[in-house]
Amino acid sequence: MVVVEQCRQDCLDNGNNKKAIQEADKVLKKKKDLQCAKVLKALALLRLGQHDESSVLLKDIHAQNPTDEATLQAMSICYREVYKLKLIADLYENAHKRRLDNEDILSSLFMAYVRLGDYKKQQQTAMTLHRLQPQKNPYYFWAVMSIVMQGHQDEKLAHGMFLPLAERMTKKYIDEEKITAEAEVQIYLIILELLEKWEDALKVVEGSLGAKLTSEFNFRGNKTADLYAKLERWPQVNREYKKLLKDSPDHWNNWQDYIRSCLHLVEDSWTPDKDSEEDIDYTEDMAATFIQETIKQCEGGRPQRGPYLAQLELIRQMKEKNRWKTDHAESEQFGDPLQLILRYYDLFGDKPCCFEDMKTFTKLLTEDKETKVKQMQRHITLLQLMRYMGYYDKQSTEGRLILVKEYIQRYHHGLSYGKELLSTDLQYCDNYLLLAVLLLLDIWRESKNDSLVWQAIVQLEKGIKNSRSNFHMKLILMRLYCIMGAYGPCHTVYESMEVKHVMNDTLGHTIANHVGRLGHFVAACAMYGTMLRFFAVNHKETAEYLIASYKYGSFNKIHEFVKFRERLQKSLQYSSAMTESMLLDLVLETSNHLSTEQMVIYMEIDPEKEKNEYDDLCDNRDFSVMESWEPHSRCRLEEAKLHSRKEEILWLKVRKLTLRILTASVMVGQQCVKSDSHTNNGIKNDKKPPHEVLTDLLSQLSQHTDSCKEFSTPYQYPVHGPFRTRLCSYLSERHCEAFTDMISNVMYVHHLHDNGLGKTM
Helix, strand or coil: CHHHHHHHHHHHCCCCHHHHHHHHHHHHHHCCCCHHHHHHHHHHHHHCCCHHHHHHHHHHHHHCCCCCHHHHHHHHHHHHHCCCHHHHHHHHHHHHHHCCCCHHHHHHHHHHHHHHCCHHHHHHHHHHHHHHCCCCHHHHHHHHHHHHHHHHHCHHHHHHHHHHHHHHHHHHHHHCCCCCCHHHHHHHHHHHHHCCCHHHHHHHHHCHHHHHCCCCCCHHHHHHHHHHHHCCCHHHHHHHHHHHHHHCCCCHHHHHHHHHHHHHHHHCCCCCCCCCCCCCCCCHHHHHHHHHHHHHHHCCCCCCHHHHHHHHHHHHHHHHCCCCCHHHHHCCCCCCHHHHHHHHHHHHCCCCCHHHHHHCCHHHCCCCCCCCCCCHHHHHHHHHHHHHCCHHHHCCHHHHHHHHHHHHHHHHHHHHHHCCCCCCCCCCCHHHHHHHHHHHHHHHHHHCCCHHHHHHHHHHHHHHHHCCCCHHHHHHHHHHHHHCCCCHHHHHHHHHCCCCCCHHHHCCHHHHHHHCCCCCHHHHHHHHHHHHHHHHHHHHHHHHHHHHHHHHCCHHHHHHHHHHHHHHHCEHHHHHHHHHHHHHHHHHCCCCHHHHHHHHHHHCCCCCCCCCCHHHCECCCCCCCCCCCCCCCCCCHHHHHHHHHHHHHHHHHHHHHHHHHHHHHHHHHHHCCCCCCECCCCCECCCCCHHHHHHHHHHHHHHHHHHCHHHCCCCCCCCCCCCCCHHHHHCCHHHHHHHHHHHHHHHHHHHHHHCCCHHHC
């Protein structure tokens, strides 16, 4: 075993797989039945791409039902690499049957069920562990969390059975004073919150168990305030958030909740008892005074944005509730919104966050008020606000072209300030160029003069050379290339953004939706392959995070990981990439009819069944990554996202039906040399004949394209929103004719089959 362990450390861990095989063979010559050596050899063969030889070795060892821990771990690694997670569970199930009292095997079996998401068996295994080691609390709470997750799986039974059971089990340990760790308190809070027992959860947080909640800064205080808000006890909410703000005056979310609680008290006309000494602000004046006092306390140190924004947020919420009056603006406590914005601008105008902070409060201003700027960054912030407030919409085409030239000149002048910046830093003046490009695109939309788009592309290409990390420029540049039908440069730009991991799902749509449409099939294959590898690895990695959560008691993260995994499994981008990849494989990886048949068999597509539940698909595309300076009066991003999601799903259905039609067509050819009604052993086959399936699919596709007529003309998406032309292109007259020809060709195959001529094909 020492030699085997040395083989693993010296060879496999260092990637020297050939030497690992040689070392394993040396050991096997001396001990031919040594299971661990065989498994390490199988692992090395697997990593060398010799899957068949590796599989034979693993099957042989698996059938022997090994119990040695090193062998089991090595086989688990093999099965994880080929994504055969069920075999890991089967492996440890067999080992447990032979060694019923082995804690390590049982623990590994539990984690195998975590990978599979089998919450029922998780619960059973955890309880077996608990009976084996009753003094170890984690095993008991693994079982409790597994019951909670069964409720996540079946919402109908969650409140009726699973969550109450989990609550009783946890309450038993509390009553017996067996709670020892923060994670155990956290899981109890998770259960109570899922049951919406806010009062009970509050008692836990404020009681002796709450003292164990120490891993996160101010967690106990934040949770207390949040639970009071759930119970709508606004005096206590106000008191708790006020305490938190005294400790952390820059916490923006707490300021919003504090102000909200104060205005609730105003609406309820609440006043404290005469003898009360609680520090509660129950009027707008008291809230304004507290904000002013906080600002004074922070003076002299590092400027904190929170209190200054809180002044504006108080006014905004008061206006929403129609409680803002003219005399408020003249008072020292509240102040005039313009003056407050100017003061904030003076303090933080040179910060990149200034625009995002201020745009929420621009509606507090009137249109005739102007702001003067002194420095370049402040000037840019002002220009962004001007665009956001619709200033440029009032300019003529000539006036906007003059501004384009001015902003480009300012951009080139501003480059002198960024000569010492690192290649990963953004140039200070980048937003001048972006504003110029956006103005060019505004004029292009009105004039339809494509030369303006090419001018914008040229400016963006220059901008990226000076600011290689500016993803905003790159996203707009890729969009413009796709609009102009020039995909070629997009790949280089996309690669420079280093899109990895979950960004394949959230940002992959930026060019994945256009690479095939623009005829770059080889590039499309590579791109979809990268995306699908991410989705394939995701389930495996998420399972490991779940395992770690159980091991280290991070029960509050389990729901997050499961929801994350489900969002990726139901991803619209995943389903689209899978379908497009299969269609491309049929085009690029087949050279004759026989290879096409083999490809269809490999894909395991059943044309008679539709696997997707289209309404359940998750649209995980991220459009917020591209900053929006569009005027709020015409920015309809949410509407555009809903329209785009519907369009994406309709297009996906077109592509899936096309794939199923092609598969059914191949099967019609295969059926010509087989019996229509019997399998090889003479048993009646209940499946519909392929030609009937094909006829039905053609009818579905025809009906579906008729239902897509509302998408026959392009939707006017905002620059930073979704972008699609495939469906409206498909519904154009030229493609409809091609679609009709395809139906005719396939129906001709029917005719040959029905007349017994298919066998000669």
